[in-house]
Amino acid sequence: MMYIVLMGGPGAGKGTQAKQLQKELNIPQIATGDLFRENLRNETELGKLARTYMDAGELVPDEVTVAMVKDRLSQPDCAQGVIFDGFPRTIAQADALSALLGEMGEQVHIVPYIHVDPAILLKRLAGRWTCSTCGRVYHALFNPPQQSGICDLDGGTLYQRDDDTEETQKRRIDVYFEQTAPLLDYYRDKGILVEINGEQSIAQVQKDLIQAIRNIA
């Protein structure tokens, strides 16, 4: 049983790492950003509501986000553990997560904080390309696909996210410092925050993450 919350600014590499970790640990990734984007694509009411916030780089309201996570967490594949990516992003969401897991007799076990300097975050976001089929992320310079514009895994077309404009990227980083960074102390005080150097290669960050998780297991 392992409930993991990946923390780190926008572009720190949470999605990149979570996609690899879920195979390693055999537990699913819950990425709230991915869930919202799925709702956008399917043009659901939730997607329409989320779009205005996402396009502005602001957070979708807590109640909406928590309800979506609650629904996902109730599915059977979440019973052995979950890697949360991009959630929680506010203290209210963290309290809600703790209550939801509490109802399952569970708790957050470890919060790896993938630390990356803000100047590097911007460079990462600027070159990000995402697979339209499997959601895997690439970087034009730091992690390019074998064939430009095509996913290595499934041949899916790569796209740049609508909210990866320069203005929105900057706003997302500001919002992170205002609303999400306070969670670092929240989890540090609980004794479950582990700092990971996110400025290393993708493979080395993955190794450090696995080691940190094995250390507490």
Ligand code: ADP
């Ligand atoms: P997040 O989910 O935290 O927003 P992503 O996983 O989407 O971050 O990564 C943002 C961008 O940075 C992507 O283009 C990804 O390929 C790239 N990236 C991720 N980790 C690293 C790393 N360790 N070194 C260089 N580039 C990275």
Ligand code: AMP
């Ligand atoms: P991400 O894919 O994590 O970069 O998230 C993209 C966007 O989705 C964010 O800028 C927010 O608008 C929204 N979002 C994702 N996760 C959350 C969350 N936990 N709380 C509020 N909004 C979120």
Ligand code: ZN
């Ligand atoms: Zn793909």
